[in-house]
Amino acid sequence: MKKLILIALCALAFTGSLFAQTYMTRTGKISFSATAAHSPEKIEGINNEVASIVDGKTGNIVFQVPVKSFKFERELMQEHFNENYMESDKYPKSEFKGAISNSGSVNFTKDGTYNVSVAGKLTMHGVTNEVNVPGTIIVKGNKLLLKAKFSARLQDYKIAVPSVVADKIGKEAIISLESDLTQK
Amino acid sequence: MRRSFLLTAVCLLGITSSYAQTDSLMDMLDKTAPLSKKETVSATFKATRIINGSSVENLGAGVLDFRISHRFGQLNQGSQNFFGLDDATTRLGLDYGITKWLMVGIGHNTLNKEDDGFVKLKLLTQRKQGMPVSVSYFGNISIQTTPAPTLPAGDTWEYSNRLFFTNQVLVARKFNDWLSLQLMPTIVHYNLVDSTNSDNNTFAIGVGGRIKVSRRIAITGEYYYRLNNTDMLYNGSKTYNYASIGIDIETGGHVFQLMLTNAPGMTERTFIGQTTDSWSKGDIHFGFNISRVFTVVKPKEFRQ
Numbered sequence: 001m002k003k004l005i006l007i008a009l010c011a012l013a014f015t016g017s018l019f020a021q022t023y024m025t026r027t028g029k030i031s032f033s034a035t036a037a038h039s040p041e042k043i044e045g046i047n048n049e050v051a052s053i054v055d056g057k058t059g060n061i062v063f064q065v066p067v068k069s070f071k072f073e074r075e076l077m078q079e080h081f082n083e084n085y086m087e088s089d090k091y092p093k094s095e096f097k098g099a100i101s102n103s104g105s106v107n108f109t110k111d112g113t114y115n116v117s118v119a120g121k122l123t124m125h126g127v128t129n130e131v132n133v134p135g136t137i138i139v140k141g142n143k144l145l146l147k148a149k150f151s152a153r154l155q156d157y158k159i160a161v162p163s164v165v166a167d168k169i170g171k172e173a174i175i176s177l178e179s180d181l182t183q184k
Numbered sequence: 185m186r187r188s189f190l191l192t193a194v195c196l197l198g199i200t201s202s203y204a205q206t207d208s209l210m211d212m213l214d215k216t217a218p219l220s221k222k223e224t225v226s227a228t229f230k231a232t233r234i235i236n237g238s239s240v241e242n243l244g245a246g247v248l249d250f251r252i253s254h255r256f257g258q259l260n261q262g263s264q265n266f267f268g269l270d271d272a273t274t275r276l277g278l279d280y281g282i283t284k285w286l287m288v289g290i291g292h293n294t295l296n297k298e299d300d301g302f303v304k305l306k307l308l309t310q311r312k313q314g315m316p317v318s319v320s321y322f323g324n325i326s327i328q329t330t331p332a333p334t335l336p337a338g339d340t341w342e343y344s345n346r347l348f349f350t351n352q353v354l355v356a357r358k359f360n361d362w363l364s365l366q367l368m369p370t371i372v373h374y375n376l377v378d379s380t381n382s383d384n385n386t387f388a389i390g391v392g393g394r395i396k397v398s399r400r401i402a403i404t405g406e407y408y409y410r411l412n413n414t415d416m417l418y419n420g421s422k423t424y425n426y427a428s429i430g431i432d433i434e435t436g437g438h439v440f441q442l443m444l445t446n447a448p449g450m451t452e453r454t455f456i457g458q459t460t461d462s463w464s465k466g467d468i469h470f471g472f473n474i475s476r477v478f479t480v481v482k483p484k485e486f487r488q
Binding site for chain 1: 206207209210212213214216223225226227243244247281361399400434435436477479482483485486
């Protein structure tokens with residue numbers, strides 16, 4: 001009897017990874033604003049090449065952001081972003097590895113809007129920090145729409161802002177994420 | 185007993201495997217990623233000019249660049265002329281990026297009252313893997329608009345006498361974060377030269393480079409070696425190969441380029457073949473370029 005229960009449990013554990021509901025995208029969108037309070041111009045970037053996978057079974061989430069794919073309203077800003085602030089030749093990708101803390105409350109098989117909290121490690125500019133991000137997951141058929149908004153202190157990621165541009169670039173970047181993932 | 189222990193172990197393995205999954209998910213993204221191979225090398229130079237001559241950098245699509253360039257007189261003019269600062273030649277220019285690979289520009293020079301126009305085409309872009317160099321084509325036409333000289337009765341001063349043409353191939357490589365070098369095989373065609381002893385075409389090979397000393401400051405250099413026409417006279421004076429050293433300073437929306445050069449002229453035809461000042465004699469000019477860019481057409485992500 002004990003053996004039977006064990007076998008059953010075992011089978012369950014493995015089927016979990018066999019029939020994983022993974023959702024993926026390569027065209028997710030992340031935008032950020034690091035505009036200082038009284039800045040004459042907006043310091044904003046948009047990236048439409050964000051790659052992401054959500055594992056519906058485990059609640060694991062990963063994001064990969066090619067830093068050079070951020071677009072800016074002014075081309076010179078984009079060059080400075082890559083050359084002077086993010087050093088994207090040295091650190092070409094930003095990454096997030098984490099998991100939905102309350103993954104039990106999300107039913108990936110049932111359409112609906114779920115509020116989630118995602119905890120994990122965010123790596124930007126070669127520096128990794130633990131972050132906790134609130135967001136929503138909208139389940140619609142075999143698609144997931146992820147939405148989140150959070151802020152990151154530039155100092156925490158060793159992104160130095162020279163005093164000459166301190167009136168334009170804020171101390172924090174507000175990061176917004178919107179990703180449409182499709183079940184694989 | 186032993187068997188159930190084994191089963192538990194296998195069972196645990198099954199469960200733990202699902203925890204260490206973020207790394208494997210990341211691997212999945214890496215493996216299917218199309219980006220790593222395509223990745224291009226950017227910012228080979230800070231500006232679209234190394235000093236006088238063009239670099240392989242283009243303006244982005246929809247970007248307008250207003251350029252003010254100044255070359256003062258010779259330093260060896262002494263205190264009488266405030267070490268050359270009393271004299272100056274100026275070029276005012278407007279450059280525009282039509283697409284990310286095609287850029288055009290026009291300018292007016294006080295020296296010879298010369299108007300110039302150019303196109304620069306990006307042909308190849310250096311990549312992290314594969315393509316080792318960036319290659320561009322640069323071509324320009326310039327027109328000298330000074331009044332025609334007084335000629336004997338019956339002679340006419342052809343308009344074509346005022347025209348000069350430059351064709352260049354720019355081959356550049358960014359070796360690492362701080363070092364970029366560029367080679368520029370060049371032909372300058374002079375519709376009119378001083379004497380019949382000179383060829384109308386001057387062939388030259390240019391070498392340029394930059395060494396980045398900090399995130400916002402770089403040291404630059406540029407030299408054009410003439411392969412023929414080295415004895416060409418200009419307005420009766422001996423000509424010398426052109427060389428400059430400079431410094432690029434980046435401040436927010438501007439790039440300042442400061443330089444020491446033996447050429448007071450800023451069009452290819454003047455600095456490559458008609459530089460009558462010599463470094464060794466101390467005929468050195470201080471000068472600067474200021475560039476201010478404006479976004480005329482916003483990238484599609486920012487259009488309303």
